[in-house]
Amino acid sequence: MLKRKLGYLLICLLACVTLSNVDAGTNDSQEYNQTNHYNTPKGFMNDIQTIFKGNDGYYHLYYLLNSNYKSENDGTEWYHVRTKDWDHFENLGVAIPKFVNGWSAVASGSIYPNSNGFFKDLPTTAILAYFTSYTESGQHQYVAYSLDDGRSYHPYNNGQPVMRSSSKEQNARDPYICYNDSNKKLMMYLAEGDKIGTYASSDGKNWEYQGATILNQGSLGGKDLGLVECPNLKTFYDSSSGVTKHVLFFGANGYRYGSTTGTYYMVGQLDRQGNFVAEQQPERLDQGSDYYGANFYQESGSAVISLAWMGNWDYLQGQILDDQGEESKHIGSVSSARELKLVRRDNKYILESFLKNTNRKTNSVSYQSNSETAPLSADGYHRNLLTVSRWHSQEISLNFQGNSAALTGHIRIIINQADSQVLFDYNADNGYYEVKRTSSKIIGDKQANYERSYIIQSGWSQQKECHFYLVADKTSLEFALPNGQIYSMLKLSTDDKMTLIVETSGSNTLSASLSNFEP
Structure with missing residues (x-):
């Protein structure tokens, strides 16, 4: 009986390996x-x-x-x-x-x-x-x-x-x-x-x-x-x-x-x-x-x-x-x-x-941080405004307020996965933002096109506060800015986890909330 059970388990394991190999490189890979x-x-x-x-x-x-x-x-x-x-x-x-x-x-x-x-x-x-x-x-x-x-x-x-x-x-x-x-x-x-x-x-x-x-x-x-x-x-x-x-x-x-x-x-x-x-x-x-x-x-x-x-x-x-x-x-x-x-x-x-997002949201968390109490790096950035690891599908709300009359300096939002990174760098002084991304999943002559950075004028600068709404998923990010502007992008990743990092070079306060999007 034991041999029969071991044989059955071996067949199941071989079947799983076979299915994985069939999925690799096919039109059905998930x-x-x-x-x-x-x-x-x-x-x-x-x-x-x-x-x-x-x-x-x-x-x-x-x-x-x-x-x-x-x-x-x-x-x-x-x-x-x-x-x-x-x-x-x-x-x-x-x-x-x-x-x-x-x-x-x-x-x-x-x-x-x-x-x-x-x-x-x-x-x-x-x-x-x-x-x-x-x-x-x-x-x-x-x-x-x-x-x-x-x-x-x-x-x-x-x-x-x-x-x-x-x-x-x-x-x-x-x-x-x-x-x-x-x-x-x-x-x-x-x-x-x-x-x-x-x-x-x-x-x-x-x-x-x-x-x-x-x-x-x-x-x-x-x-x-x-x-x-x-x-x-x-x-x-x-x-x-x-x-x-x-x-x-x-x-x-x-x-x-x-x-x-x-x-x-x-x-x-x-x-x-x-x-x-x-x-x-x-x-x-x-x-x-x-x-x-x-x-x-x-x-x-x-x-x-x-x-x-x-x-x-x-x-x-x-x-x-x-x-x-x-x-x-x-x-x-x-x-x-x-x-x-x-x-x-x-x-x-x-x-x-x-x-428009009506999917069910679970596991909601909130954070408060201030650049005045976050450690200052040698390059002038407060690195630990927020660092949190989450599931790949997230609703992210980030509200920044200037500690003085208006927001100042740069605000960086970084999405890290094991095989990709996205950097969103917003300049609160002039309203421009730069978007960069990398991925180990794309190779060959098209990689440079994927990793090309873009600089955009948001039309939102020298304000007392700024709210970013992000819809993050396994292979995409959609940034919604406070003036009705959206930046949508792919991020080529197969990783089920993501890390959100927020840092700033200005004197700013952050209120953040994250929720899992459920299917």
Whole structure:
């Protein structure tokens, strides 16, 4: 009997080792999964496609998923999830598959509910999806329709594109579709290199060019934003003036501005042809390196909810290792949801962002410390303002007050894990902050892109106090600053523990609280 038990235990141990080896370097590895953010079930994810409210009372969204990342059948398709609270998501599976119905891989686009009966040959319950497919002859726009609340889609227009690129090299992608109540036409906003083209249609199949929003050096004061992607259009009601503003969102790079790829917005109006006419220069929606392929839900006339892919093409397709030293093929999560509101500040409109987190919080702790009683190092920093080790998924609230008239000096917030570090260095005297990060999990020629530091102007300086709200998870950090600015970033780590360190060179007092985020 004893031999049989020992034999059974040996088989179980061998099975565990085998499973671990199978997971290493596969599309199913779980080591980069987060606790307080949505994780793709397998493979590699990127752009968020559309967010809409379903008949079931849930918020639904699609994103691009490559479940065969770096393997055969490589390419993206639309994956479908739903949520009631923006924190807990239910996977509903692939909605628009790749390499079928005449299209190739399925890239970015948007949906249009047929609730107003615009498409006469489909019921009003139908949902239509417009998307780009990268084919051998170029970037073409396709349409598919759903009759089961967006769970599955069938080819429309006999599976033929409704718009073809003029050449294989032309940039023409990521159609955003909406209805223009003034001209009773369907409108398409299409990313076309350094501009967003505007098209109108009376039947959803044939499109007429209306004009474009130009985003080149001439229109942006000598500094362009490179290749433009993922356009989106929303409205915001300004209660102070009683007017409604249109806001055009899009993805672009910020290399000419000392930044990286990210999500941008412009405030303006639509002309009679439906072209977006900017009234202000572009602003970055999120200051961080990993808020891209964003999408938006119009919650009310004055509030919009946004989610984005937490990733960056500059490094995320590089060599990222798991704990077995194998190249990871399962990476991808979605940002925390945030509410956007339009405010007028310094004679221009600004979108303020506020993180929405409803997950259960446990094991809450509070701390009080003063730089006057903390030891002073030779370099002028009070090193022990706060040092605490916690679980990797945390809500962190840090409130600083100046011991004199205002906050002074630098405030450093450091997140350490066994395989990564993030340094947030805020200068209270001038409002600038620098963000640096390192990770032993990324190797090769993309490591320098990941570890590049960025310096941002917060617009918040010489204040009596300053509050930072941080959402920390296993592989991400989202910093919320006191003026509605957010910095979102990945931190490539597989460590379940983290250490928070706070230090200052000024005469400042800290009140801090931390809570575990529970799944």
